[in-house]
Amino acid sequence: xxxxxxxxxxxxxxxxxxxxxxxxxxxxxxxxxxxxxxxxxxxxxxxxxxxxxxxxxxxxxxxxxxxxxxxxxxxxxxxxxxxxxxxxxxxxxxxxxxxxxxxxxxxxxxxxxxxxxxxxxxxxxxxxxxxxxxxxxxxxxxxxxxxxxxxxxxxxxxxxxxxxxxxxxxxxxxxxxxxxxxxxxxxxxxxxxxxxxxxxxxxxxxxxxxxxxxxxxxxxxxxxxxxxxxxxxxxxxxxxxxxxxxxxxxxxxxxxxxxxxxxxxxxxxxxxxxxxxxxxxxxxxxxxxxxxxxxxxxxxx
Amino acid sequence: xxxxxxxxxxxxxxxxxxxxxxxxxxxxxxxxxxxxxxxxxxxxxxxxxxxxxxxxxxxxxxxxxxxxxxxxxxxxxxxxxxxxxxxxxxxxxxxxxxxxxxxxxxxxxxxxxxxxxxxxxxxxxxxxxxxxxxxxxxxxxxxxxxxxxxxxxxxxxxxxxxxxxxxxxxxxxxxxxxxxxxxxxxxxxxxxxxxxxxxxxxxxxxxxxxxxxxxxxxxxxxxxxxxxxxxxxxxxxxxxxxxxxxxxxxxxxxxxxxxxxxxxxxxxxxxxxxxxxxxxxxxxxxxxxxxxxxxxxxxxx
Numbered sequence: 061x062x063x064x065x066x067x068x069x070x071x072x073x074x075x076x077x078x079x080x081x082x083x084x085x086x087x088x089x090x091x092x093x094x095x096x097x098x099x100x101x102x103x104x105x106x107x108x109x110x111x112x113x114x115x116x117x118x119x120x121x122x123x124x125x126x127x128x129x130x131x132x133x134x135x136x137x138x139x140x141x142x143x144x145x146x147x148x149x150x151x152x153x154x155x156x157x158x159x160x161x162x163x164x165x166x167x168x169x170x171x172x173x174x175x176x177x178x179x180x181x182x183x184x185x186x187x188x189x190x191x192x193x194x195x196x197x198x199x200x201x202x203x204x205x206x207x208x209x210x211x212x213x214x215x216x217x218x219x220x221x222x223x224x225x226x227x228x229x230x231x232x233x234x235x236x237x238x239x240x241x242x243x244x245x246x247x248x249x250x251x252x253x254x255x256x257x258x259x260x261x262x263x264x265x266x267x268x269x270x271x272x273x274x275x276x277x278x279x280x281x282x283x284x285x286x287x288x289x290x291x292x293x294x295x296x297x298x299x300x301x302x303x304x305x306x307x308x309x310x311x312x313x314x315x316x317x318x319x320x321x322x323x324x325x326x327x328x329x330x331x332x333x334x335x336x337x338x339x340x341x342x343x344x345x346x347x348x349x350x351x352x353x354x355x356x357x358x359x360x361x
Numbered sequence: 362x363x364x365x366x367x368x369x370x371x372x373x374x375x376x377x378x379x380x381x382x383x384x385x386x387x388x389x390x391x392x393x394x395x396x397x398x399x400x401x402x403x404x405x406x407x408x409x410x411x412x413x414x415x416x417x418x419x420x421x422x423x424x425x426x427x428x429x430x431x432x433x434x435x436x437x438x439x440x441x442x443x444x445x446x447x448x449x450x451x452x453x454x455x456x457x458x459x460x461x462x463x464x465x466x467x468x469x470x471x472x473x474x475x476x477x478x479x480x481x482x483x484x485x486x487x488x489x490x491x492x493x494x495x496x497x498x499x500x501x502x503x504x505x506x507x508x509x510x511x512x513x514x515x516x517x518x519x520x521x522x523x524x525x526x527x528x529x530x531x532x533x534x535x536x537x538x539x540x541x542x543x544x545x546x547x548x549x550x551x552x553x554x555x556x557x558x559x560x561x562x563x564x565x566x567x568x569x570x571x572x573x574x575x576x577x578x579x580x581x582x583x584x585x586x587x588x589x590x591x592x593x594x595x596x597x598x599x600x601x602x603x604x605x606x607x608x609x610x611x612x613x614x615x616x617x618x619x620x621x622x623x624x625x626x627x628x629x630x631x632x633x634x635x636x637x638x639x640x641x642x643x644x645x646x647x648x649x650x651x652x653x654x655x656x657x658x659x660x661x662x
Contacts, residue, residue, distance in 0.1 A: 073539075133582075172583060179580040207539075207575060223579065224571040228538045236533040237526060238374075238508075266568035267605035270525040274508060278524065279480040281434075282473060304568035 064088050066123050066359065067113065068351035071130035072096050072184055073206060077344075078112045080122075085352045089116040097129035105136035106161070123164035125355045127347065128184035131156065131167040141172035141181065146218045148190045152357040168354055171218055180223050184347070185209045189218065191349030192318045192341045199316040202306060203343065204299075204327045206231075210306045224302040227323075230295055233273060239294060242277050246287035254289040255326070256333045258296025259303070263334060266304040272297045299330045307336060318343045365389055367424050367660065368414065369652035372431035373397050373485055374507060378645075379413045381423075386653045390417040398430035406437035407462070424465035426656045428648065429485035432457065432468040442473035442482065447519045449491045453658040467659055472519055481524050485648070486510045490519065492650030493619045493642045500617040503607060504644065505600075505628045507532075511607045525603040528624075531596055534574060540595060543578050547588035555590040556627070557634045559597025560604070564635060567605040573598045600631045608637060619644045 062082040070077045074096040080089040091112040100108045109124070131139030139156040155166035170183035185203050189211055193199060196216040203209045206227035212219045234243050261272055276293045279285060317338040319327055324340065331338045363383040371378045375397035381390035392413040401409045410425070432440030440457040456467035471484035486504050490512055494500060497517040504510045507529045512522040535544050562573055577594045580586060618639040620628055625641065632639045 173579075174583055176580075176584060179576055179583045181579045181582055208571075222569075222572050223575040225538060225575045226571055229534070229571060229574075232533040232537040233530070236537045237529045265606070266570070267602060267609060268523075269567070269570060270509075270527055270530060270599065270603055271523050271606060273530075274524040274526045275480055278474075278482045279477075281482055282475055282480045283477060298571065301568060302571055305566070305572060308568060 062086060062088065064119065064122055066125060066355045067116075067118055068348055068355065069109070069124060069126040069128075069130070070184060070187070070347045070351070071100070071126050071128040071135075073129045074098060076100070076108065076112070077347075078109075078116060079348055079351075080116045080118055081348075081352065081355070085349075087348070089118075091116050097132065097135050100130070100136070101134060105130060109165075120163060123166070123355070123359055125155065125166050125168070125351050125358065127168040127187035127351060127354070131169060131183055135167075137167055139167040139169040139183075141170045142186075144171060144173045144175075144218055144220060146171045146186070148186065148193075148213075148216050148218065149195050149357075151186050151190065152354050155354060155358055164359075166354075166358055171221070173221060178220075178222070180221055182209055182211075182221060182223070185211070185221075186218065187350035187354065188318050188343055188346045189213060189350070190353055191346035191351070192316060195353070199314060199339070200310075201316045201318055202327065202338070203318045204323050205319075208302055222306070224305065226298050226302045230298050233298075234291065234294055238277050239273065239290070242280050242290035243287050243294065246291045249286070249288040251286070251289040251292045252329065254285075255292040255296040255329065258293040259300035259330045259333045262297045262300030263304045266301050269297060269301045295326065296330070299327065303330060303334060303336075307334070314339055316341060318346050320344050363387060363389070365419065365423055367426060367656045368417075368419055369649055369656065370410070370425060370427040370429075370431070371485060371488070371648045371652070372401070372427050372429040372436075374430045375399060377401070377409065377413070378648075379410075379417060380649055380652075381417045381419055382649070382653065382656070386650075388649070390419075392417050398433060398436050401431070401437070402435060406431060410466075421464060424467070424656070424660055426456065426467050426469065426652050426659065428469040428488035428652060428655070432471060432484055436468075438468055440468040440470045440484075442471045443487075445472060445474045445476075445519055445521060447472045447487070449487065449494075449514075449517050449519065450496050450658075452487050452491065453655050456655060456659055465660075467655075469655055472522070474522060479521075479523070481522055483510055483512075483522060483524070486512070486522075487519065488651035488655065489619050489644055489647045490514060490651070491654055492647035492652070493617060496654070500615060500640070501611075502617045502619055503628065503639070504619045505624050506620075509603055523607070525606065527599045527603045531599050534599075535592065535595055539578050540574065540591070543581050543591035544588045544595065547592045550587070550589040552587070552590040552593045553630065555586075556593040556597040556630065559594040560601035560631045560634045563598045563601030564605045567602050570598060570602045596627065597631070600628065604631060604635060604637075608635070615640055617642060619647050621645050
């Protein structure tokens with residue numbers, strides 16, 4: 061087995077992922093948990109990190125590079141923002157050390173768009189962008205999630221970006237509104253037809269979003285339909301709404317979708333439904349490649 | 362004091378209102394509580410009603426006419442739907458008696474739009490419409506609330522209607538997403554400027570709704586701003602989105618806004634912001650007039 065060179069951590073709002081990486085950027089061990097920023101703020105960031113380092117069998121001298129919400133004001137150590145237009149390599153140069161630790165731990169900064177008409181912030185996605193596009197790449201990039209980000213990148217510089225609360229809206233609407241009755245006890249069955257119809261309807265009439273959502277309930281009351289189908293309609297409506305805005309402007313050099321798992325499949329299907337070609341990159345690979353760039357810049361491994 | 366002739370009840374999802382009414386449709390007593398359908402389904406509908414009848418000093422022989430969610434499948438007794446196009450007077454003729462009660466209690470039916478492309482249902486608003494427009498009125502009517510309804514009425518017939526989950530989305534988004542941090546500890550201060558800007562932004566770019574909502578958070582992170590102002594922005598964004606759809610079609614004979622209290626003021630301000638003239642009718646008065654029509658039809662008081 062090859063020897064570990066550093067630890068890479070993607071520490072989001074609600075998820076924690078850690079990789080033990082060797083000198084050739086190969087993954088030696090992986091840890092995943094739901095101890096994101098919210099949980100870690102209660103438990104203690106150092107405690108959460110150490111428990112996963114122990115479980116991964118990480119040696120005491122290995123340095124750690126972290127991206128994501130651990131660098132937020134409510135996180136472990138505030139890592140600030142690089143302002144747009146933001147050169148992706150500048151992120152690597154502004155990693156903030158976590159003080160009073162027995163090992164070298166650095167947190168990468170986020171990116172801020174200080175435009176009063178479109179204020180926006182990202183933490184973690186800048187590292188995905190770096191990994192997905194490299195230091196001089198360009199594309200319109202869609203990064204789905206709790207807070208989906210669309211970033212316009214040219215020559216390694218993030219020019220503009222836009223956050224959509226799609227994932228979080230899905231969660232709040234499915235659980236905390238009348239639609240919770242429509243999706244109750246839904247199984248995992250995928251209803252692609254319901255999803256695609258909802259994507260198209262919201263894309264074509266985004267102003268009707270709050271009505272299309274209610275139709276999930278009224279349609280079930282009047283015509284029946286499974287809870288799984290209701291869930292797909294809510295999801296399709298919110299993703300269709302996001303795509304209506306994300307695809308409204310110019311589409312410079314094609315669209316890159318950075319996602320993985322079920323979420324990646326759903327967005328891929330949504331783009332297919334609208335006949336929009338996308339280039340897919342796995343988001344786990346992307347964030348790991350971004351963290352590897354950071355590690356090699358910081359420690360010249 | 363004049364003698365009570367009947368009891369009128371507006372029993373919504375989350376609110377209960379009862380009026381003791383005399384022969385000239387004058388209000389002798391009023392009761393308001395949050396024992397809506399959801400609470401009453403737990404406590405028992407008969408128990409909730411009786412407690413308010415006792416508190417209002419209603420004599421045992423007085424009949425009760427009820428509109429709203431008490432007639433839903435999950436309510437007290439299912440009162441069915443009249444299908445669109447729905448003559449408002451037909452509602453009066455299809456009140457359903459509550460069986461096994463010591464007094465005469467009737468629940469009014471709702472209206473259903475059985476259109477697979479735009480399925481919709483209302484319960485309670487049909488009674489507001491009757492009270493607001495009379496048996497042969499016409500207008501495009503906006504009835505804001507947890508589930509805002511826009512109804513197109515001509516010659517006393519509800520031709521089409523559309524429900525927007527505006528109020529419920531506001532509630533779920535303010536409490537159950539990252540925006541709960543932005544509105545935490547908000548005072549009652551009204552920030553009309555923030556509200557109006559948000560209405561305009563969402564009206565002009567409805568597809569961006571999920572981004573405009575996130576801007577409430579990112580704007581506060583980058584530029585500060587009060588929790589009350591954040592609340593007004595969320596509210597303005599969701600109302601602006603609703604108005605973008607509600608005002609998209611024809612506007613036949615002017616718009617009638619049926620609302621009351623703070624919600625009425627907000628919608629009035631939203632319409633003003635978009636320079637759309639509206640005729641305002643108090644929703645409490647409207648529903649009471651509708652229930653009075655029902656009472657006089659049912660019991661020829």
